[in-house]
Amino acid sequence: MSQKLSITQRINFPHSFKLTAPRQQMLFGYLILLPTLVIIFVFRFYPMLQAFYISMTDYDLIKSPEFVGLSNFIDLLKDPLFLNSAQVSLTYVFFSVVPTWIISMGLALLFNRHIWFKNLFRSAVFMPVIMPSVVMALVWTFMYHQQGVVNIILGWLQISPIPWLRSSSTALWAVILIGIWRASPYFMVIFLAGLQAIPSDFLDAAQIDGANSWQSFLYVKLPLLKPTTLLVIIMSIITAMKVFAVPLIMTNGGPANSTRVLPLFIYQTAFEFFDMGRASAMSIFLFAAVMIITVFQIRLFSAGEDE
Amino acid sequence: MKGSNLLAVLLLIAVLVTACAPKTAVVPTEPAVVEQPTVVEKPAATEVPVEASWTFPTENVTLEIWWHEYGPFTAYMEEMIPKYMELHPNITVNVTKVSSADLNQKLSAAIATGTGPDILDQDASYYVQYYEKGVLEPLNLDVWGAKSYGDVIENYLPGGADAGIFDGKIYSLPYQGNSMSLWISNKLFVAAGLDPVKDAPKTWEDMINICPKLKIVDGNVTKQKAFDFPYHSARWQLQQFQPLTEQFGGELLSADGKTVALNSPAAVSALTLWKRVTDACGDPQTTMNTGSNPNQDFIDGRLAMWITGPWATPQITASEFVGDQFTVVGLPQVDPTNPRTMVYGWEWAVNADRPEINKQVAWDFIKFVLASPEEWLAKAGFVQPVKGLLETETAKTFPFLSVHLKDVETATWYIRSGKVNEISLAVGAAIEAVVYDNVNPQTALDAAQAEAENALK
Numbered sequence: 002m003s004q005k006l007s008i009t010q011r012i013n014f015p016h017s018f019k020l021t022a023p024r025q026q027m028l029f030g031y032l033i034l035l036p037t038l039v040i041i042f043v044f045r046f047y048p049m050l051q052a053f054y055i056s057m058t059d060y061d062l063i064k065s066p067e068f069v070g071l072s073n074f075i076d077l078l079k080d081p082l083f084l085n086s087a088q089v090s091l092t093y094v095f096f097s098v099v100p101t102w103i104i105s106m107g108l109a110l111l112f113n114r115h116i117w118f119k120n121l122f123r124s125a126v127f128m129p130v131i132m133p134s135v136v137m138a139l140v141w142t143f144m145y146h147q148q149g150v151v152n153i154i155l156g157w158l159q160i161s162p163i164p165w166l167r168s169s170s171t172a173l174w175a176v177i178l179i180g181i182w183r184a185s186p187y188f189m190v191i192f193l194a195g196l197q198a199i200p201s202d203f204l205d206a207a208q209i210d211g212a213n214s215w216q217s218f219l220y221v222k223l224p225l226l227k228p229t230t231l232l233v234i235i236m237s238i239i240t241a242m243k244v245f246a247v248p249l250i251m252t253n254g255g256p257a258n259s260t261r262v263l264p265l266f267i268y269q270t271a272f273e274f275f276d277m278g279r280a281s282a283m284s285i286f287l288f289a290a291v292m293i294i295t296v297f298q299i300r301l302f303s304a305g306e307d308e
Numbered sequence: 309m310k311g312s313n314l315l316a317v318l319l320l321i322a323v324l325v326t327a328c329a330p331k332t333a334v335v336p337t338e339p340a341v342v343e344q345p346t347v348v349e350k351p352a353a354t355e356v357p358v359e360a361s362w363t364f365p366t367e368n369v370t371l372e373i374w375w376h377e378y379g380p381f382t383a384y385m386e387e388m389i390p391k392y393m394e395l396h397p398n399i400t401v402n403v404t405k406v407s408s409a410d411l412n413q414k415l416s417a418a419i420a421t422g423t424g425p426d427i428l429d430q431d432a433s434y435y436v437q438y439y440e441k442g443v444l445e446p447l448n449l450d451v452w453g454a455k456s457y458g459d460v461i462e463n464y465l466p467g468g469a470d471a472g473i474f475d476g477k478i479y480s481l482p483y484q485g486n487s488m489s490l491w492i493s494n495k496l497f498v499a500a501g502l503d504p505v506k507d508a509p510k511t512w513e514d515m516i517n518i519c520p521k522l523k524i525v526d527g528n529v530t531k532q533k534a535f536d537f538p539y540h541s542a543r544w545q546l547q548q549f550q551p552l553t554e555q556f557g558g559e560l561l562s563a564d565g566k567t568v569a570l571n572s573p574a575a576v577s578a579l580t581l582w583k584r585v586t587d588a589c590g591d592p593q594t595t596m597n598t599g600s601n602p603n604q605d606f607i608d609g610r611l612a613m614w615i616t617g618p619w620a621t622p623q624i625t626a627s628e629f630v631g632d633q634f635t636v637v638g639l640p641q642v643d644p645t646n647p648r649t650m651v652y653g654w655e656w657a658v659n660a661d662r663p664e665i666n667k668q669v670a671w672d673f674i675k676f677v678l679a680s681p682e683e684w685l686a687k688a689g690f691v692q693p694v695k696g697l698l699e700t701e702t703a704k705t706f707p708f709l710s711v712h713l714k715d716v717e718t719a720t721w722y723i724r725s726g727k728v729n730e731i732s733l734a735v736g737a738a739i740e741a742v743v744y745d746n747v748n749p750q751t752a753l754d755a756a757q758a759e760a761e762n763a764l765k
Binding site: 256 | 413419
C-alpha cells in the first residue's frame with residue numbers, strides 16, 4: 002500500500018489542492034481511465050447525442066439540418082410503413098428469441114454431459130456463429146430457392162415446394178429460422194459457461210436427497226443460472242432487435258414489406274431516401290423500445306430475487 | 309439487480325443500439341444551396357445566342373472524377389483520361405471508382421462535407437435531387453462552343469437529352485441512354501417450333517398467346533419460363549411498370565414531379581396485365597437473377613424472352629448458352645399503333661460547389677469523353693442517344709442497334725424525382741403483393757399511392 006501511495010504522491014499537486022491519500026489514489030484511477038472514457042465518449046456517446054439532435058431536424062445530408070422539433074416523431078406514429086416495420090420487428094424478436102432460449106439451453110445441457118466426440122459436436126454446432134452474415138444469407142437464399150436443398154428435402158416427404166422467400170406469408174418465418182439457427186449456438190456457449198460454474202456439491206447434495214435429473218435442473222441448475230439467463234435474454238433481444246444483414250440480402254424487406262424490420266427501414270430511410278432526421282427518430286424509438294424491454298426484464302428478475 | 313448493475317446494463321444497451329443509428333456525426337459545411345424552382349422545362353426553341361469567349365487555362369488544375377464501377381466502362385475511361393492529360397499537360401485527373409449501389413450515398417455525403425468531386429457520374433433519375441439542392445453546374449456553353457442549349461440538344465435523338473434538362477438549362481449529359489427492348493433466345497424458340505423473328509410478340513396479348521409453347525413445367529417445378537418480369541430489384545420493376553402504365557394512357561408522375569398517380573385506372577390495368585403475363589409466361593419463384601447478374605436466367609437458358617438494355621449485349625454474347633443466338637425486337641405494346649417505351653441512363657454532371665476554373669475544365673473534359681459515341685458503343689457497349697450513331701461502322705455490326713434506337717424514339721425517361729427510391733419501393737411492394745400473394749391490384753396500388761404521397765409530402 003505504501004508503495005502505491007508513493008506513486009500517486011509523485012503527482013505534484015499545488016498546496017491549495019492537497020488531497021488525502023485515498024483521494025489521490027481515486028484521482029490517479031480516473032486519470033488512467035480518462036483515455037478510454039474519451040474514446041468511448043467520442044466514438045459511442047457523441048454519435049448517440051448527435052442522433053438525438055438529428056432526430057429533431059429535417060436533414061437530407063446535402064442541405065444543412067433544419068430544426069423541426071418533434072415533428073419527425075409525430076409523423077412516425079402516423080406512418081403505416083414505420084408501424085408495419087415495428088410490427089415486423091416485434092414479431093421477429095418474439096418468435097426468434099423464445100425458441101433460441103430453449104434450444105440454446107437444451108444444447109448447453111446436452112454438451113455439459115459426457116458424450117462421445119463432444120468437442121467435435123460443439124465445434125460443428127458453433128459454426129453458424131463464425132460464418133459471416135453476408136455469406137450465410139447468400140447460402141440460405143440458395144437453400145430456400147424453389148429447387149434448393151430445403152424444397153428438395155420437402156419433395157422427398159411428398160411436400161410441394163414452398164415459396165419461402167417469395168410469399169409474404171412465409172418470408173418472415175424463413176428469416177426467423179435463420180436467426181434461431183445462428184443465435185442458438187452463441188447463447189449455448191454462455192449457458193454452458195454458466196452450467197460449468199455451478200459447484201458440483203450442490204448437484205451432489207440434490208442427488209443424495211433423491212432428486213432426479215429434471216428436479217436437479219428445475220430446482221438447482223435453473224435458479225443458479227438466473228444471472229446467466231438474464232444476460233442471455235437481454236443480449237438475445239438486443240441482437241434480434243438489430244437484425245439487418247440477413248433480411249437486407251435475402252429479401253430487401255420484401256415481399257410486400259413483410260420482412261422490412263426496423264433496422265432495415267432505418268437504413269433505407271437514411272441512405273436510400275436520405276431522410277436522416279426521420280431515420281434518427283426511428284433509431285430513438287428502437288433505443289427506447291430496447292430500453293423499456295430490458296428494464297422490464299431486470300425488474301422482473303429483481304422481484305424474483307427479493308422474494 | 310442493484311443500481312450499479314442496472315446502470316451497467318443500460319450503458320451496454322446504449323452502446324449496442326448505437327450501431328443501429330445512422331452515422332450522423334459528420335457536421336456538414338454550408339453547401340452552396342440555390343433556391344430553384346422544381347418545374348422541369350425543355351429549352352425554348354429560340355434562345356439568346358452566347359458569344360464563345362473561353363480559352364483553355366494555362367495554370368495547373370486537378371480534376372476529381374467519380375464513376376460507378378463497370379468493367380468495360382472503366383477500361384474505356386482509363387484509356388481516355390491519359391489522352392486528355394496528354395492533350396492538356398497542365399491538367400491532372402484523379403479517379404475514384406465506386407460500386408453503383410453505393411454511389412448515391414457516397415456522393416451525397418461527399419457533397420455535404422464539401423469533398424465532392426468536380427465531375428459526377430450518376431443514374432439520370434437521381435439528378436433531380438441534386439439539381440433541387442443547387443449542387444449541379446449548368447453546361448458551360450462557352451466551353452462547349454455552342455450558342456445555345458438548343459444547339460447541344462440538336463445533336464441528340466428526340467428526348468435523348470431530356471433527363472438532364474431543368475428549367476430550360478442542361479445540367480447533365482448522357483453517356484448511355486438505354487431502351488428496354490425484348491430479347492429472344494433463338495435456341496429456345498426453335499426448340500418450341502417457333503420462328504424468333506416471325507413469331508416475336510408485338511403486343512402483350514401476343515405474348516400471352518405464345519407463352520404456353522415456351523413454358524415448360526415438370527410437376528410443381530417450372531423448368532423453363534417463356535417470359536418473366538424482373539423480381540430482383542424494385543428499380544427494375546419500376547422501369548418496366550412505367551411504360552406499361554403509359555401504354556394504357558397513364559402517367560406515374562406529373563411533369564413537375566409533385567404528384568404521383570400510382571393507383572390510376574391505367575396503372576391498375578398495367579398491374580392486372582403484369583399479373584396475367586406472369587401467370588401465363590413466368591414463375592418468379594425460380595429466378596436466379598440478382599442485382600449484379602440481372603440477366604442470369606436468360607443467359608442460362610431458363611428464360612426464352614427477357615426485357616433488358618443494349619448494354620447487356622457483351623455479357624449475353626459472351627455467354628455459353630445464348631452466345632450470338634438471340635433476336636431483339638421492340639418492347640411489346642398494348643396498342644402497337646401508339647407505342648410507348650422507356651429509356652434510362654447514366655450521365656455526367658459538374659459539381660457547382662467547386663472553383664470556377666475546375667468547373668470550366670470539367671465541362672471541357674466531359675465534352676472530350678463524349679466526343680466519340682461510336683467508341684463508347686464499341687468499347688463500353690453503351691449507346692449514346694445521339695443522332696448519326698446508326699450510320700457509323702460500329703453501329704452496323706452492333707446487334708440490333710436500330711431496334712434499340714427505335715425504342716428510344718418512343719420513350720420517356722425513367723421518372724425523375726428526388727423520391728424515386730421511395731416510389732420504386734412502393735411500386736415494387738405492390739407488384740409483389742399482387743404476384744406473390746394474389747392481392748387485388750387496386751388494393752395494392754392504393755397502398756403504394758399512399759406510401760408515395762407520404763414520401764412526396
